[in-house]
Amino acid sequence: MRRPATLDYNFNVPKTSPQDLLQEFQPIFYPKSIAVVGASHNVFKSGYHWFKSVVDAGFGGPIYPVNPHGGELLGYKVFPNLRSIPGEVDYVIVSIPRENVPELLDDAAAKKVKAIHFFTAGFSEAGDALGLELEGVLIKKTREGGFRVIGPNCIGAFSVEARLPYGPAGRRHQPGSVSFISQSGGVGEKLGELAVARGINFNKGVSFGNGVDLDGPDFLEYFAVDPKTSIIGAYFEGTRNGRRLMKAIKEAARAKPLVIWKAGRTDVGAAAAMSHTGSIASSPAIWSTIIRQSGAIEVHNVDELADMLLIFQLLPQPKSKLQGNGIAVVGGLSDGGGGISVSASDACAEAGLNIPPLTKETKQKLTNLIGHVGSILRNPVDLSQSGSNPDIIRQAAEIVLADPNIDLLIVQEDVGVLLKYLPIELARTLNNVFIELKARQYKPLVLVLPHGTNEMERLELERELAQASIPVFPSMERAAKAIRNFSQYWQRRPSAGS
């Protein structure tokens, strides 16, 4: 739904000083109190789940359920409206029919709340006359009300440390330093699921839907200066204010790794975006150019986004710009190393990674260690002839890592193939070889654990590696692409370490 030109969204002047920005977003990401408007006993209503989610997350400050029916909910006194709440209210979560939003806005202004998140949908994105009218009312009353608005039509703010959950069915997250911005609530949700599965630790997140007040650039500007955020992931479908977003992308990418998934790249995708969040998408080529020139990393789907957040979280910033170019690959821990050497070479070379030859000294050491007929003692290194001996595999990895041409080691550990030949105990021992290696030396390790028939064991080993801060990817192609993007970010960055 194309937004009517009569609606004026740009009523808030962007903050310029980091202090102002941090202060402005404090009540959103670190609220002292939360009200849930639409909190209900009815388990078929979102309001029930929203309130329960906030309670279950263990939010520390006062929580106020709001519902005209009053009474009690999960042991909390229910207030008939915002005005009747005795204490101050920082953050309001709204899950009520759209028709009731104007009155809620008046109450919020009277109560002097700091920020409101509208889970409620049915505004400009709905495409009907009432939706458009209500979006106009929302804008007008927000302009006059003295509060900030997230949404409507979104999941809103998420803060692991503040115990503000992501949505009415929040997951438990380990606190970390990755923050995300998602125009789509569903994408944020899927990203949260992948984070839990793969060991990405969030600090904050937000889905902003129609973004009638706070929009993509606002959150990007905030995360760029937020001291708790060191990596930013973003999903955008479009923006009202391309110039400001461009500037925000540039500044954020200069401050910290920024990974952007721009959806609605194709005509059909752009049309879907317009129905979804009312976004008018610009040409994909323009976006790609802006992203590349800013030094940010562009990805094309949620898996690639998760890949990049994981690798930025786990690998240290390269010490110099020359580093990160020499990649070694080790495969065939039990069998099948020859084909892996060939296909891993292709995957790495096609991603633009450099697989340098090993030095004569390294080759000699490997030959002394596993120089049987049939071993491929070149880079990629085929360990099929090591007999899956953990000690030999450890030594081989150490020899390769000590090579002066090598900056990073990728290990292909195919759990399904391993378990065809070895008991799970030995597979665990092999997995621990890399965990111990990671703890002892400074060159980064990346593991590839392809999917197959032994998914439970694969998950167990992946979790062990993730807990040891080793990034795990499900294919050589995805690992290679992530490493290439990771290297490029640090190489292109105006001044590394600044």
Place this chain on the structure above:
Amino acid sequence: MRRPATLDYNFNVPKTSPQDLLQEFQPIFYPKSIAVVGASHNVFKSGYHWFKSVVDAGFGGPIYPVNPHGGELLGYKVFPNLRSIPGEVDYVIVSIPRENVPELLDDAAAKKVKAIHFFTAGFSEAGDALGLELEGVLIKKTREGGFRVIGPNCIGAFSVEARLPYGPAGRRHQPGSVSFISQSGGVGEKLGELAVARGINFNKGVSFGNGVDLDGPDFLEYFAVDPKTSIIGAYFEGTRNGRRLMKAIKEAARAKPLVIWKAGRTDVGAAAAMSHTGSIASSPAIWSTIIRQSGAIEVHNVDELADMLLIFQLLPQPKSKLQGNGIAVVGGLSDGGGGISVSASDACAEAGLNIPPLTKETKQKLTNLIGHVGSILRNPVDLSQSGSNPDIIRQAAEIVLADPNIDLLIVQEDVGVLLKYLPIELARTLNNVFIELKARQYKPLVLVLPHGTNEMERLELERELAQASIPVFPSMERAAKAIRNFSQYWQRRPSAGS
């Protein structure tokens, strides 16, 4: 290791009639008897596992373990050599030190065996003088011996119906009509694992390693005429005889769907291939051109290869060349449909798929069914507002499938997101909606089940769908690419149905 020009590999005249070819390969893929040379009591030797694997597979004919030590193995009398076996021997599996191969070849000639597979490695691929010398002896004695040779340095032949296992640790496979050719044993093994995991049913397979006698083109020619094979997957690193392989690719692709993964595409990959199977790779552009012109499908890794074998196995050949162009996508079975609509549109459009608008009638029917505010009743269809009601989801899918513009429906069923909102029982019910739909109507269904936090439940639902002959992919990108390739194969084929 570059092959010495002095070795003459091309001593066997290619068979031209299908009857000759079928007869020639009969003792390989349907042997009446098998000898395992190197069968041993020592569980640390491959020969033990090879023999056990053949026994465990339930091979129906006589099985002869061969070892100079004699005695008994797993209840079978051990013969000191091939000559001492009383009955006829069709197929010989060899797992002995390379030095003993010349004597074995003399015994095989004397015994008049039909075919020998050399698991034994250490020939031209090893790169030492003895390896080269032994490869020369192998060629000479094969030329004179009257038998065919598979390998050396490979896993050899695999035949589900004949109960000839793939390797010394064979898996149980459901018999089907997909056959594969792999220059690398490890790639064949991984493909076998993915087949079991994803429901690809093999008929036959072969890994041919150095291919001193039977080479890629031989097997391709055979599978092209084999009446039990209806789909062929191939992994090649290179070939000695490009012209013959080119012709074989062309003829096989005309006969049945042929999917080719050519590895060693990059310089570093080609160098690894030379060490692995002694292959001299041609330029990747030449290969891609040959593959495209032949009408075969080119893929770039083992996952894409499995994707294509799965879709060719499960989707029927389109009824006309015009079909297969109109794709509908349905997502958001519980939540998050808006972002999926946008990103699925991008993934499909970027793969070259056509996501046509739904007819006015279809839209009206969908609006009547789920026309709440917030629903996106366009293609892709966002079902977030269906309340995860199985009956509404079934009806919506039926309405979309009945649209005259739609030839195929992709359903995004994100198990991790579903289970955030629904109990597993309801997720199973939703899954069954598509299984029942598949049984009742003729337009093909494809499901996308992304990975996430609920991998066990995801696997269970994937297995149910696979058993109902619905192809499942882990991402929209991979589904879209597979559908595009599937359509292209049938569109480019000289005469569909011939």
